[in-house]
Amino acid sequence: MSNTEESDFYHEEDFEIDIKKLKFLELIEKGLFTKVQKAELCNKLSVVLKSASKQEDAKQQRMILDELQVLTNIKKHPSILAFVGVILSTENHVSIVSEYAENGCLLEFLRSHQDSFKDQLENEEDSGFVILNPGMSNNEESLKKYTVCTSDLLSFAYQIANGMNYLAGLNYVHRQLALRSIYLTTDKTIRIGDLGLARRNDEKHYYRIVHKDLPLPFHWLAPETLGSHKFTEKSDVWSFAVCLYELFTLGKMPYDGVEDVLKYLDRGRRLPKPEYCHQEIYNFMLTCWNMDPEKRPTFSDCENFFENHLQKFAMGVLENVKEKMESATEHQKQLEALAK
CATH class of the missing domain: 1.10.510.10 (Transferase(Phosphotransferase) domain 1)
Structure with missing residues (x-):
């Protein structure tokens, strides 16, 4: 049985945040597949960056892109962790920028x-x-x-x-x-x-x-x-x-x-x-x-x-x-x- 995939009619650049707007802070978590780092947006509000634990790992990058695919299709909702945008590295590796929940998991x-x-x-x-x-x-x-x-x-x-x-x-x-x-x-x-x-x-x-x-x-x-x-x-x-x-x-x-x-x-x-x-x-x-x-x-x-x-x-x-x-x-x- 085949699955129904979502279309790829989006470009990471459409959601890119100017890296100069971010002040990078401490690493919050590092797992097998992803790592999460705290940052400050425009010196005003806290956010988190979620990226592949190993940026060069194609499977981990695919997992980040899979999540991005979903986030770009969902509008803001108070009970869903808000998607803010993406950061693109010079190697086109993607990091997802999301709302920061202060009390964690x-x-x-x-x-x-x-x-x-x-x-x-x-x-x-x-x-x-x-x-x-x-x-x-x-x-x-x-x-x-x-x-x-x-x-x-x-x-x-x-x-x-x-x-x-x-x-x-x-x-x-x-x-x-x-x-x-x-x-x-x-x-x-x-x-x-x-x-x-x-x-x-x-x-x-x-x-x-x-x-x-x-x-x-x-x-x-x-x-x-x-x-x-x-x-x-x-x-x-x-x-x-x-x-x-x-x-x-x-x-x-x-x-x-x-x-x-x-x-x-x-x-x-x-x-x-x-x-x-x-x-x-x-x-x-x-x-x-x-x-x-x-x-x-x-x-x-x-x-x-x-x-x-x-x-x-x-x-x-x-x-x-x-x-x-x-x-x-x-x-x-x-x-x-x-x-x-």
Whole structure:
């Protein structure tokens, strides 16, 4: 079965940023395939440069160009890491310039702040499970000493669903959605990143061509993708629910200690309810893990679920995050204007 590739009707030069506008700062991360360096744009706003770890490596350059292909087709969205432009070296090697998320990877942020987490769930004896106290919000004096609280986790879940619904509306599948691919700013708004494997297909399914050296995020993948390599919005929804498990466990590894995940799933077993997760949310997660993709919710359903959940249990949190997302949109516009 052949895949549908996106057209190459773009030129890197159309998005080139004058290198004189950038002040290069510290190296943030260097992996097997890419490296990320912080920089300052026009001495005003922070950005990051993503480039091949080995500039002369053709496969790594191809991976950068694959991500660039996606980024140039996606308009700015407050829950997606904003594309700013490219830097071209004298050898025509490409570096992607993107928005900088000050708090880094969401997974590492949660893991490093477990000791300063405030659980806002309360016991509800009549129903036998826990609810979020509707009166608590991130702005209360009592929460100031805590870096992360339950309402933050709900906010993150809503924002991820919001961003993924936007991508799904453009017929994009992310194909490696996990908390390590999501970034966090200082005002606790999230940015979905790592779109190098994202692909678009008008029929809403895509047959994966895998970079042979790139490890698959096995524990996040829907079961049907492992055999057919067929990725759809519904396979991303499965991955989204695994992200929810990561969120509400403050970064635990999914299926830790399970030797054969497929056998585990075939027997009807699923990841357990996280400690800081409302029962209603866990019930929704289980629908996302239906073995039949057609019976899973869409990302529109996911966004609506978390919006309704916040309206019910933490209306102030929902209003607050929507205001922050509007501010994120303005910040992304400023970056775009500076880059021109």
